[in-house]
Amino acid sequence: MREKSHTTELRVRGLVVREVLLGETDKLLSVMTAEYGRIPIMAKGARSIKSHLITSAQLMCYSELTFYEREGRRWLREASPIEVFYPIRLDIEGFALAQYFFSICCELFPEGNADGAADMLRLLLNSLYAIMTDLRPQPLIKAAFEFKAMALSGFAPDLDGCAECGAVDSPYMLLDLAGGTLRCEKCVERAIREDINQSLISRTEEERRGAAASFSLSPELLGLLRFIAAAPIKRFLSFEAEGTVAAQLGAVCENYLCNQLERGFETLDFWHSLRLAQSSGGQKEQT
Ligand SMILES: [Zn+2]
Structure with a gap:
């Protein structure tokens, strides 16, 4: 938990409007939010079937996203869906x-x-x-x-x-x-x-x-x-x-x-x- 003590968590509601697949299991999300406009958020391991992010960190999901900032980037920690436009x-x-x-x-x-x-x-x-x-x-x-x-x-x-x-x-x-x-x-x-x-x-x-x-x-x-x-x-x-x-x-x-x-x-x-x-x-x- 050492990492957590050095970073501030932020929570925002956002719609994923673009996703770029990176490596085997990662994604770079582009998220439209009311507060910050459109922001990039890295979702590490989000494509792994074991990931708790798999359902809510994807295109067309409107989710509550918890992320932290490190090395000038935003990293997704949690995501829970509010509205899923999956159909x-x-x-x-x-x-x-x-x-x-x-x-x-x-x-x-x-x-x-x-x-x-x-x-x-x-x-x-x-x-x-x-x-x-x-x-x-x-x-x-x-x-x-x-x-x-x-x-x-x-x-x-x-x-x-x-x-x-x-x-x-x-x-x-x-x-x-x-x-x-x-x-x-x-x-x-x-x-x-x-x-x-x-x-x-x-x-x-x-x-x-x-x-x-x-x-x-x-x-x-x-x-x-x-x-x-x-x-x-x-x-x-x-x-x-x-x-x-x-x-x-x-x-x-x-x-x-x-x-x-x-x-x-x-x-x-x-x-x-x-x-x-x-x-x-x-x-x-x-x-
Ligand atoms: Zn006229």
Whole structure:
């Protein structure tokens, strides 16, 4: 017990969002916590079947973790599960979606950044629960998570109204995916007229690409985005969307996130490939 007397034990509730296997039986966990943000914790022997850590020190477990710090590292001493999202592993699509959410979390929360971590943790826990219980269709959970994660991290677009004239309602609004601003129909049409006058050819390549990276929002779609951005986390999935509107919501949320973060995600591509395989498989079965 000599070691214990020289180290301070800390206790924290955290969700394991990434794990790296080390050696024969060890793991390096990346744990999302409300207090410290995302932190690395070494779990020695956690993969040994004899280890008391085996069930709670793993991906997608929300656990109470007791650790100590030594030589600049955190070492896991005990872990007891609070909520285990293990059933998600049995559904490959759900598992892929959870992995994508973890990728977003890791991108938005570099280790040690605790600002807003409590909200992100709650969003993750609510979303995992929704996947596990089939609370809503996965594409809706995905879209709402993407947009809510952006809103919680300060990347939300200004959805109050047109950035030029302040109009709140319009037959459609154009969302600039990179700039995060709206333009109403009148301002878009005026811009197009002015653009033609100035000649499109004179614009730089960058300006042309910027102009192309926008998304037309119907009043219904804009209403959904406003709801997701403003809703309390426990209610962020309490909306209805079907058919074309649901598909458009999925497209705008994903494109907005990837535009804002200026990157794609392998975990996202993987989830899409599973959806595609499932829908083409479904069509084959019907014929
Ligand atoms: Zn306007």
